[in-house]
Amino acid sequence: MARYIAKRVLMLIPVMLGISLVVLILIDITPGDPARMVLGAQATQEQVDELREELGLNDPLPVRYGRFLWSVLHGDFGTSLLTKRPVADEMLERFPYTLMLVTLGTLLSVLIGIPIGIFAAVNQHSWKDNAAIFLSLIAVSMPNFWFALLLIRFFGVRLRWLPISRVAVWQGWILPCATMALGLAALIARQMRSDMLEVLRQDYITTARAKGLADGRLIYRHALKNAMIPVIMVIGGIFGTSLGGSLITEVIFSIPGLGQYIMTGLYNRDYPVIQSGILIVSALFAVIILIVDVIFALVDPRIRLQYTGKAKRKAGKQVGKETQAIENF
């Protein structure tokens, strides 16, 4: 198992190198001069040139890339042009908010999505299944920012039950998490349903039925356990995707998280923030997927045994790829 994890971690290195290059190129093609942004329209051309030199913006791309990597390796993620504070410090302050939002949102969507998916699969060919599918499709099709506004309007303004933009109190998390969970729960439900149906079609379920298992045990022990394996992968993908999706939720509910931070950076062309922000969020994303794959490998004996036993097939690698491919938009 340790070898598997080590291998996966090693595989992350080229990916991270690639991302930092992509990010740097992204900044490079950005129209507008970051130095001009910092100094404002009144600054003279000399002042701008001076700052450009100071920030090293005039160096060729490979030099800047090397410098960026070098400083990141030393834990230096640059300094925000706007606030003049180290990006690493600012992101560390904001990280708990995003983590909270993403974790709670994913948790909520799992708690809602999985039972609905099972319910739908078990009631296939009945109106209950059709209703569940249709509702989940509506949830997937709703713009979540719109849903958030409706929630705010109804629970916050109309009923005055919940605070609308104060995550300082716990009630403040309810609406943002509901916003996050809306589409994700529906995705999980749909995945759960289709995997469940797929498993229920399998021969080994017939074998188990022929053994005399009653429907309850058949579904919850044999079918669910098998169907959960692909669902876990989807949940991992969703957890990661919600990292990107948290952006809008954070903006709407004024949650001072990473997404909002990157958004502000993007609006202000604060390139150290953009660079390091995307890099760090992507790294988090990668780590989450890694964790999911490890869980996956632990749950599924077919993969677990490959890394503890003698067999040497390369399914682990495939599984890793699958997780990423699942990422849903």
Next chain:
Amino acid sequence: MAKEILLAIRNLVVKYHTDDAVIHAVNNVNLAVKKGETIGLVGETGAGKTTIARSILRILPPHTAKIVSGEILFSGRDITKLSEKEMCKIRGNKIAMIFQDPMTALNPIETVGFQIAEAIQLHNRISRSEAERRACNMLEMVGIPMERYSEYPHQFSGGMKQRVVIAMALSCNPELILADEPTTALDVTIQAQVLAMMQSLKKRLGTSVVLITHDLGVVANTCNSVAVVYAGEIVEYGTVEHIFDFASHPYTLGLFGSLPKLDSRERRLKPIKGLMPDPTALPQGCRFYDRCPEAVRKCSQTAPGEVEIAPGHLVKCIKAKGGAA
């Protein structure tokens, strides 16, 4: 004295409903299995053999398949009328099934031992450890060392998996085993092993077996009687000896004709030409009419009735005559 009848199927009709059509899978099948006897169901793929077996256990695909009419009497009780709860007590306990494809018949994420022990514990009021002990015994009985109890299906070969499936089926000493082409998916050498093992176990435990196969060689070696299934009907039924010596239905003869014989000087096999009729639109008359080398006009108009050509030897063909033997 004739042996007691364990299972009697009367006028069984099973249909599948798909989006577009109704598939007439089993049409008016009658069948009797005596205690300790092995009966072979022979026929082409898609003839309805598996559907008959699954009807007996009531494990047809839900929503699409339905037992339309008929009775399945098992120890005198009509299985088609039992509640699902009572059915669960019969499945795996009184009647067990061995499936065609051992590669997919086992749950991939449970150990093989657990899967056997689960069946044992389900039908017996015993402790978990006792169930595990018995499962180990079952493994040993089918020739798998009990050390492999906690291994997973993917660590076994196809033949070994089928042994596990057989162990599972036998684990509660069922009175009837439905073996659905138990050896088709296996290598020829393994086939013989598995069959020999099934035979000896069957003799030891005195179980009745319904053996589904399209291999007449297997039938000759293992069965007491044979039912030839064609397009959801039993077209010929009798003891193995009688059928092999006095096959009367043109389809049965065709089956024998498509077997290679080592002692014959014939150069070519005689395959049955054509295909089985579409089960969504069965012909009015004899179902074998299109392919029958001896068909006459009357065959296309009226379905032939059953003729007893010798005691216990039934044929569904208008050309068959009583007392032919």
Next chain:
Amino acid sequence: MEKKRKQLRIFEIWRRLKKNRLAVVAFFILILLILTAVFAPLLAPHSYSQQNAKLANAPPSARHPLGNDRLGRDILSRLIYGARQSLQMGIIAVAIAATIGIALGTVAGFYGGWVDNLSMRLLDIYQAIPMFLLCVSLAAVMGPSLHNAIIALGIGIVPGYARIMRASVLTVREKEYIEAARAINASDARIILKHIVPNAIGPLIVQITMGVGSCILAGSALSFIGLGVQPPVPEWGAMISEARKVMREYPTHALYPGLCVMISVLACNLLGDGLRDALDPRLKN
């Protein structure tokens, strides 16, 4: 002969699709939406940008069935014109992504080896950035506009299409008719264009249908945060963003464009689901 078979197949799929009433409804809703977008100038009762201070936030009336927004513009007309932007984002972005994805996936799947390895590793990097974050970043650095939003979306979702295409090509590549084409010495280009792509594209159809929906959704989100269509051109997401300012007093202003997005995306998803079942009937039982 070949052509006839293909027609039969399409007919067969349509026949199966017809059984799914929701999918048929969705199909017609989409047609209706496209027609609305194309004929917006004929259908819209008013101009989408004409402001009228006197009618600011006016309730629905005979002249303005859905009322007027905070600048007194006719909401119905803006919704009708908005269909243009939203559909463009959905359809063109997916067209971009599908084109690149099909090309990349086909080449990777067909040639295999280092070409495949390299492109898959590149996609790994690509996909290591959360997709929405990537789209937002691209849209932001290129500058907010409809075209840039479309490009950002299109580029952002390429990996999914490339991977599906590659997987599909890998299975098609092993088929006998490819062997046969090789045996008669057909060129790679011919094999790819005549045999591989047409046969491998099936699994992508569902992804494309649903992709249009997700791009409409993501596009409206981009516009909502100010990175998509710019005022005064109406777009549903941007309309919601604008309605947010008067959310407290006039919540219906945000309701209508949201419903429009939802219905369009829902239609895409329903049609996609229906197509999936129609293409692979096995999944239904």
